[in-house]
Amino acid sequence: MFDDLKKVDEIIKRTNCGYEEAREALLKSEGDLLGAIIDVERKKSTEEKLKAKSEDVIDEIKKAIVDANAAKLVVKKGDETLINIPVSAGIIGAVLAPLFSVAGITAAMVSNYEFDVYTKDGKQINLNNKLEESLSKIDKSISKIKDELNMKKK
Numbered sequence: 001m002f003d004d005l006k007k008v009d010e011i012i013k014r015t016n017c018g019y020e021e022a023r024e025a026l027l028k029s030e031g032d033l034l035g036a037i038i039d040v041e042r043k044k045s046t047e048e049k050l051k052a053k054s055e056d057v058i059d060e061i062k063k064a065i066v067d068a069n070a071a072k073l074v075v076k077k078g079d080e081t082l083i084n085i086p087v088s089a090g091i092i093g094a095v096l097a098p099l100f101s102v103a104g105i106t107a108a109m110v111s112n113y114e115f116d117v118y119t120k121d122g123k124q125i126n127l128n129n130k131l132e133e134s135l136s137k138i139d140k141s142i143s144k145i146k147d148e149l150n151m152k153k154k
Contacts, residue, residue: 015040070117
């Protein structure tokens with residue numbers, strides 16, 4: 001028991017993870033310290049890659065809004081308008097980032113929300129196709145990362 005605690009402490013020291021993650025990795029590696037450290041590092045690497053890809057998607061969507069010379073963003077579910085806000089550079093960063101997180105986009109798409117941008121000349125642009133393309137890119141990235149991890153395990 002005390003030996004396991006020392007191993008968990010060593011995993012934490014070397015990977016900067018928490019006790020729960022260190023313990024799970026040690027159990028998964030059947031007590032092999034090096035195997036547990038490698039497992040935690042792989043997991044962190046995967047999370048970092050996904051976060052970077054998610055940020056790329058959010059930047060793409062923000063760029064689409066800016067490129068459209070948008071005047072306002074409207075989010076609807078059916079006939080009900082949930083969000084109707086003017087769009088500016090500050091708004092895009094502060095208000096839309098949580099909305100356009102990968103989890104937010106996924107939940108909104110599954111729940112049949114409509115994302116529309118209205119340009120200054122009144123033209124309506126639906127962002128749902130752009131969002132679906134972005135989610136597809138993330139799915140492909142996740143598959144690629146999983147394949148890479150499986151290749152490293154072999």
